[in-house]
Amino acid sequence: MAPPDPAGAHPTLPEPLSRRIFRKFLLMLCSLLTSLYVFYCLAERCQTLSRPVVGLSGGGEEAGPGRSVPAGGLGELAAWPAAARKKRLLQVQPWRKHRPPAPHGDGEEAAWEEEPPGLAGSPGGSGAGSSVAEPPPGTLALLLDEGSKQLPQAIIIGVKKGGTRALLEFLRVHPDVRAVGAEPHFFDRSYDKGLAWYRDLMPRTLDGQITMEKTPSYFVTREAPARISAMSKATKLIVVVRDPVTRAVSDYTQTLSKRPDIPTFESLTFRNRSAGLIDTSWSAIQIGLYAKHLEHWLRHFPLRQMLFVSGERLIRDPAGELGRVQDFLGLKRIISDKHFYFNQTKGFPCLKKAEGSGRPHCLGKTKGRPHPEIEREVLRRLRDFYRPFNRKFYQMTGQDFGWDG
Numbered sequence: 001m002a003p004p005d006p007a008g009a010h011p012t013l014p015e016p017l018s019r020r021i022f023r024k025f026l027l028m029l030c031s032l033l034t035s036l037y038v039f040y041c042l043a044e045r046c047q048t049l050s051r052p053v054v055g056l057s058g059g060g061e062e063a064g065p066g067r068s069v070p071a072g073g074l075g076e077l078a079a080w081p082a083a084a085r086k087k088r089l090l091q092v093q094p095w096r097k098h099r100p101p102a103p104h105g106d107g108e109e110a111a112w113e114e115e116p117p118g119l120a121g122s123p124g125g126s127g128a129g130s131s132v133a134e135p136p137p138g139t140l141a142l143l144l145d146e147g148s149k150q151l152p153q154a155i156i157i158g159v160k161k162g163g164t165r166a167l168l169e170f171l172r173v174h175p176d177v178r179a180v181g182a183e184p185h186f187f188d189r190s191y192d193k194g195l196a197w198y199r200d201l202m203p204r205t206l207d208g209q210i211t212m213e214k215t216p217s218y219f220v221t222r223e224a225p226a227r228i229s230a231m232s233k234a235t236k237l238i239v240v241v242r243d244p245v246t247r248a249v250s251d252y253t254q255t256l257s258k259r260p261d262i263p264t265f266e267s268l269t270f271r272n273r274s275a276g277l278i279d280t281s282w283s284a285i286q287i288g289l290y291a292k293h294l295e296h297w298l299r300h301f302p303l304r305q306m307l308f309v310s311g312e313r314l315i316r317d318p319a320g321e322l323g324r325v326q327d328f329l330g331l332k333r334i335i336s337d338k339h340f341y342f343n344q345t346k347g348f349p350c351l352k353k354a355e356g357s358g359r360p361h362c363l364g365k366t367k368g369r370p371h372p373e374i375e376r377e378v379l380r381r382l383r384d385f386y387r388p389f390n391r392k393f394y395q396m397t398g399q400d401f402g403w404d405g
């Protein structure tokens with residue numbers, strides 16, 4: 001006998017019977033879900049759902065959190081309804097708190113330096129801040145007694161212009177990741193304010209959620225490794241690295257856009273051009289000496305506690321790199337190809353829906369920012385200069401980033 005076929009494709013005799021059974025089963029399922037929903041409401045929790053969910057065919061309760069996780073199918077979300085719902089409840093206040101203008105002292109310019117205009121080009125909050133606050137706040141914020149602020153268990157420590165903003169925005173899609181929006185700059189600029197101050201910047205989290213922040217200057221701050229280790233030896237560190245030559249040009253371009261009167265890239269690169277002496281004290285050059293900086297970190301952290309993300313691969317294959325990051329953080333692999341699409345015009349991957357808002361969300365270069373034409377000879381000399389440092393870095397990390405290929 002054929003197995004019951006809910007679609008009723010075969011007009012054979014046993015069909016009507018199995019169809020009746022199937023219909024009864026559906027009815028039971030519906031009433032079960034309805035009573036679950038009623039119980040949920042009796043527990044005075046349904047007011048936290050921003051929209052009625054009964055009408056959705058997928059089954060009531062998953063539909064609420066489903067809205068908070070971008071682009072994922074309901075099937076995938078069903079595995080994490082609780083976490084996703086928690087996140088939804090928690091997401092309003094921290095964004096409100098950290099997105100608004102000039103959150104932390106003089107750092108706001110640097111704090112937003114990697115922000116493309118679509119995200120937070122106006123730190124005043126018309127970017128992601130407002131779109132994230134879209135779900136009606138109201139009573140949500142009142143429920144935030146749940147959860148508490150924790151010191152971060154994982155930090156994106158670098159590097160500037162490497163793609164740290166992109167990585168953090170992609171990671172935010174995960175229901176078990178909670179992150180500070182701005183760069184706290186605690187371990188380099190505000191260490192004297194103390195860990196309690198630092199913890200207070202963090203968003204609230206529930207059990208099983210990871211607290212994160214990113215401040216790209218930590219990687220090149222001499223004191224940062226010891227300070228982070230003093231907070232917790234178990235802190236996981238993520239470094240997004242990128243070809244040091246293109247990184248330097250990108251770094252310079254950004255500075256140039258703010259201060260158009262600075263000297264040329266070429267003149268800043270050399271201490272004595274005819275002697276071929278590179279000025280390693282210029283930060284745009286100095287930041288790219290990854291092997292040198294890494295040495296300081298390895299005095300305080302074992303290599304297995306560090307993850308090196310390729311900034312180039314993060315753009316080419318965001319889901320692939322995000323897979324590695326989720327594994328490293330001990331997270332279930334939720335962020336996948338489904339969450340991204342590639343914007344050909346921009347040349348960057350975009351999130352189909354940004355966390356907390358229903359809109360697509362693209363990262364990448366500011367459109368129209370003029371890239372200065374750098375002499376090829378200078379770039380070639382810089383490549384030669386970085387080559388041994390890159391080799392050393394590949395050796396230390398056991399990863400070939402392919403910058404000299």
Ligand SMILES: *[C@@H]1O[C@H](CO)[C@@H](O)[C@H](O)[C@H]1NC(C)=O
Pocket residue numbers: 272273274275
């Ligand atoms: C630059 O290097 C050249 C060749 O080594 C040397 O003759 C010249 O004095 C140097 N210039 C400066 C300003 O140091």
Ligand SMILES: *[C@@H]1O[C@H](CO)[C@@H](O)[C@H](O)[C@H]1NC(C)=O
Pocket residue numbers: 343344345346350360362367
């Ligand atoms: C792709 O990027 C361009 C330029 O930034 C933008 O105008 C366009 O709307 C984007 N398209 C999509 C589908 O995101």
